[in-house]
Amino acid sequence: MxxxxxxxxxxxxxxxxxxxxxxxxxxxxxxxxxxxxxxxxxxxxxxxxxxxxxxxxxxxxxxxxxxxxxxxxxxxxxxxxxxxxxxxxxxxxxxxxxxxxxxxxxxxxxxxxxxxxxxxxxxxxxxxxxxxxxxxxxxxxxxxxxxxxxxxxxxxxxxxxxxxxxxxxxxxxxxxxxxxxxxxxxxxxxxxxxxxxxxxxxxxxxxxxxxxNAKKILEEPKLQELSDHIIDVVKLSTMVCPELNPVVLQPNDVENDITVEDENLKEKIEETKEEVKELSVQV
CATH class of the missing domain: 1.20.1280.290 (Monooxygenase)
Structure with a gap:
């Protein structure tokens, strides 16, 4: 007991x-x-x-x-x-x-x-x-x-x-x-x-x-897919708008290269950025 x-x-x-x-x-x-x-x-x-x-x-x-x-x-x-x-x-x-x-x-x-x-x-x-x-x-x-x-x-x-x-x-x-x-x-x-x-x-x-470990395995293709989407958007944007080529090649100098008069170019850059953001959210 x-x-x-x-x-x-x-x-x-x-x-x-x-x-x-x-x-x-x-x-x-x-x-x-x-x-x-x-x-x-x-x-x-x-x-x-x-x-x-x-x-x-x-x-x-x-x-x-x-x-x-x-x-x-x-x-x-x-x-x-x-x-x-x-x-x-x-x-x-x-x-x-x-x-x-x-x-x-x-x-x-x-x-x-x-x-x-x-x-x-x-x-x-x-x-x-x-x-x-x-x-x-x-x-x-x-x-x-x-x-x-x-x-x-x-x-x-x-x-x-x-x-x-x-x-x-x-x-x-x-x-x-x-x-x-x-x-x-x-x-x-x-x-x-x-x-x-x-x-x-x-x-x-x-x-x-x-x-x-399943989440990590699943995330890798997603990241690759996002990367491919971004590359495609950048390529498309440079084909449609050749003026963007300097921006793509030298991203760090974007603000220095663009003057106040380049309003159309600024607009196109912003549109491209927004499209990249939307694609990242979708992925």
């Missing part, structure tokens, strides 16, 4: 440490947001969902008893996610800010509040624990299924830009720790969702290994 409790404590502590590192993973993102004073198209949904998930598990652990390590990490998670959401609201444009507030009201105020009130008045004892346990289980399955969108994007774009390997690794490792913690506690509401987390985590890491 002593060994069994030691294992529960060990897996719980490791789960706390790894989950804490995962909670800190968005710090570089928010450092970039703070530096540029803009959320740059980032979404608040992951942070609101993470906050809601942490609150659910705290409520469940309080009712369950004996799952103190769930309370500790999810309390820390609530604080960290609240800070992220506050930073997002501070730097987000008005439209994103309104959407985030609506999401917070919907999930936290109505969703969580309604669930707590209903379970407090309509269920008691073990039945209440079972209901909250099932809610946590279903919600965690949804959270663990969320990376399917990212994995689909990786396969479609052949790029792992939005699926960093360290994050996938630590999420998988965390799922392993919480799986064994729930298994040793004989709490399948904790253990079962983490099986899905382990599976998806392994798939993400495999995809990373498969596609980690």
């Amino acid at each position: 002593a060994a069994h409790h030691s294992l529960i404590l060990a897996f719980g502590l490791l789960g706390n440490i790894i989950s804490f590192m995962v909670y800190l993973a968005p710090i570089p993102t928010f450092h970039k947001v703070h530096k540029k004073k803009s959320t740059e198209g980032f979404q608040s949904l992951p942070y609101v969902v993470a906050l809601f998930s942490s609150m659910l598990w705290i409520y469940y652990a309080i009712l369950k008893q004996g799952a103190t390590l769930l309370i500790t990490i999810n309390s820390v998670g609530c604080v960290i996610e609240t800070v992220y959401i506050a930073l997002f609201l501070f730097y987000a444009p008005k439209k994103s800010r309104i959407q985030t507030v609506k999401l917070l009201v919907l999930l936290i105020a109505f969703g969580y509040g309604f669930m707590v009130i209903m379970t407090m008045f309509l269920a008691k004892g073990e039945k209440r624990i079972q209901i909250i346990g099932w809610i946590c289980l279903v919600f965690n399955l949804i959270v663990f299924a969320a990376p399917l969108c990212i994995m689909r994007k990786v396969i479609r774009t052949r790029s792992v830009e939005f699926m960093p390997f360290p994050l996938s690794f630590f999420l998988t490792l965390g799922a392993v720790m919480w799986f064994f913690y729930g298994l040793l506690l004989k709490d399948y509401n904790i253990a079962f969702p983490n099986v899905l987390g382990i599976i998806f985590g392994i798939v993400q890491m495999v995809l990373y290994i498969v596609y980690r």
